[in-house]
Amino acid sequence: MDGRKVISTRRRVRAIAAAALAAAMLAAGAAPAAAQALPPSERLFNTDRYQTAAVVSEHAFPSGADTAYLVSGEIFADGLSAGAAAAQEGGPVLLSTRASLPPATASELARLDPTTVVIVGGTPSLSAGVEAEVRAVDPGMSVVRVAGADRFETSRMVAERAFESASSAFIATGLRFPDALAAAPAAAARSGPVLLVDGGRASLDAATEATLESLGVAWAGVVGGEDAVSRGILDDLDAELDVRRFAGPDRFATAVALLEVLSAADTVYIVSGERFEDAIAGGAAAGARGAAMLLARQACMPSSTLAALESLQPDRIILLGGEPTLGPSPARYESCG
Incomplete structure (x- = not known):
């Protein structure tokens, strides 16, 4: 890519982040203008968080992946650093219960056909039984568990491994x-x-x-x-x-501020800023595909997120999760006001 074009695009994305942050700070309860010519939103979801993560994985990695990460879908701690690590290794993050490997997760692991599965977290998060079920998906896979004494050490170990x-x-x-x-x-x-x-x-x-x-x-x-x-x-x-x-002044505006780092983003994933599970899978997918990821409320689109979308004008806007997570209003870009 031409260097001048990259610099110009980065400046544009930084301006978008700054403008959206300003919108969040100045909104003061006033509803912004209607969404300007945004593409119709798409949605990736299934009946629960485990199946949704599998759907996101198949969308982002249609040809499989050499490495897949597995984290708890019940507690967020170990999944927080997995997304960047998985993206670095070109693979998804999938979810499991502590007690057993969900069928959708097992099926997606079989489809991905990875050479390595990285289980993040100790047995209080994902049991030895889950690890055995992962190994049973394909006895030829290498299964590695990364677990520290707490979430902080685990994140350091994940980083040092990836x-x-x-x-x-x-x-x-x-x-x-x-x-x-x-x-x-x-x-x-x-x-x-x-x-x-x-x-x-x-x-x-x-x-x-x-x-x-x-x-x-x-x-x-x-x-x-x-x-x-x-x-x-x-x-x-x-x-x-x-x-x-x-x-930013809140979690939604902070996610917008991070747009400054991206050189471009033709696709934006929208995830819940109120629940963690779909964002764990979304972070790896967005990172691997060079997409952005912004946060929304279940009932509406925060003004900072909406302003960023209107300024960025991406080709695709994809909501992750069903209507209990992100309702019909954010899908229609209806502002929280």
């Missing part, structure tokens, strides 16, 4: 899900991991600092405001790295 080195990394709180999940496509665009921290700490923990150093990270994106990742953590990062904070 990335031999990385010049960039994103830092997000591991105590709640929206920011870390929204960061997956941006991290994939910069070929880096998402690392989880306890954002309330006054300083950066030594283990995360060591992982950043071992990977060779020179640039870090901090996701969320100071209520998510403290000023002390950012200052410690800034002492060693080039650091940029991506934050």
Whole structure:
């Protein structure tokens, strides 16, 4: 691609992010103008989160994948850093219950025909029985479990496994899900991991600092405001790295701010900002396909998300999840007002 075109597109996407953030800050209860010439929305879903993740995987990886990640569909902690890692390895993130492997997940693993399945999280998240069922899908597959003492160590182990080195990394709180999940496509665009921290700490923990150093990270994106990742953590990062904070007045606007990282986005995935499960699968799909991912409410489209869509004018807008997750109003681009 022509270098001048890439620079021009990046500037346009940055302007889109800035304009959408301004819209969120200025909305003050006033409904924005109707969606401007956006394409009709599409929807990928099935009867539950496990089947939906399988549908997303088949959509994003129609020819299969060498590597697939498996995380809990019941708790979000271990899935937060899996999306960027899976995108780096060119594969999806699928979901399982703790007790047993859902049939839809087993079927999708068989279709993908991966050489390696990475199970993220210890047996309290995904049991030994699930691991045995994964191995039974294809005895020739390599099945690797990545699990630390807690979600923070697990995220570091996931990063160290998927990335031999990385010049960039994103830092997000591991105590709640929206920011870390929204960061997956941006991290994939910069070929880096998402690392989880306890954002309330006054300083950066030594283990995360060591992982950043071992990977060779020179640039870090901090996701969320100071209520998510403290000023002390950012200052410690800034002492060693080039650091940029991506934050808006809420989770929806923070996801928009991350658009600045993308050079282009012809496709935008819309996921719930209120529930985590579909965004776990969506982050890997968006990251692998060079797409953007934005957040919506079940009942409406936040003004910042709508402004970003109107400015970006993507060719496709794809909602992930059924109407209990994202109702008919966001599918029609109806603003929260």
